[in-house]
Amino acid sequence: MSEKEKEIKCVVWDLDNTIWDGVLVEHDDVRLKPGVKEVIETLDARGILHSIASKNNYDDALAKLKEFGLDEYFLYPEINWNAKSAGLGNIKKNINIGMDAILFIDDQPFELDEVKSVHPEVTVIDAAGYLNLPAYPRCNPRFITDDSVKRRLMYQDDIKRNQEQGDFKGPEEEFLAGLDMRFIISMCREEDLKRAEELTVRTNQLNATGRTYDYDELNAFRLSAKHKLLVCELTDKYGSYGKIGLALIEITPEAWHLKLLLMSCRVMARGVGSVLLSYILQEAQKDGKKLLADFRHTGKNRQMFVTYKFSNFKEVSSDDNGNVLFENDFSMIQPFPHYIDIKLP
């Protein structure tokens, strides 16, 4: 099993004397640091997100960023007078990634220390090093897929969706039905492999075994007659979420053995996590075989454990390393929710 690289998923920037020279509340004519826009754009194109933790007046700071043509790059900016550690906490929650995937850049050692004292897993660097970011190994994801290039845009779509959902007054089902969601399950094709590999490396919370697979391993499974490699895509009226789920099933004479199941956390709130599992249950039952599933406790994937248990999987065996073998007897297969249009392979 390969060690997951702790790639940086989000860079959180301070503003005064970090992104720009000067202190905004003191002088309005702050100057963008040379090359900082290019650094932000370069990382953005790699699928790395950006946010802000700055002690400033929110409206003024955003207006200034807009002036510099940078405002669109920052998700969930924390611009207020609270401790930056609190801001980092909010950003982590809003984007829904691990603290250890966040890099915080600030010109003040005090701020770097304050954040580090509350969130020791955050990587902190001095503002003076901003030009080194593109070359920093952890800011160089192993692969860049179509989905990674559009990552920020997809997050921005989510913010729009959540806002609409917050404004919506009716029952949640009506709101969800109004989204025109479409969940497409398909056999993994060659062009999906890069994204599939990326999913195994990036997905933590909704990954049943925490295992990562590389392109060649996945390709071998894709071509194998004894395996089914499924990918899922979710779309709604705002656009596509991209390929957000992966399942690897080994077919043996007696069983369908689910070796890998993962879903991107971004679609967690849409409640589609169980759709793939329901589909697999239905198909295994139709094939007249048992359904077994591998699970390994990784310390981050309790939600996936809960998903299996609540989908009526029972433990067959387990060991001291957190490995679990599950079996499902098909006595309780949840039907697909009516508000999602499901397209099967």
Add this chain to the structure above:
Amino acid sequence: MELNEKIRKFIEANLVVFEDEAEFNDGDNIFEMGFVNSLFAMKLVNYIEQEIGVAVANDDLDIGNFSSVNRIVQYIENKK
């Protein structure tokens, strides 16, 4: 508020039900009434752990303990 009330209110607020006008009693099976997805499941477990203050062990994550308001309340009372 009674524990039954609390749990029922939580479920009503968070479970997406299949029938829009569904009436649901404390004995009704929520897995049959609504779409118990991973998000709802996690929210429910978190609610029990954080708001009610009862730790839910992995071994307890049996559907049988959570399939209705009554069962959830039973589970919690047994743990307290």
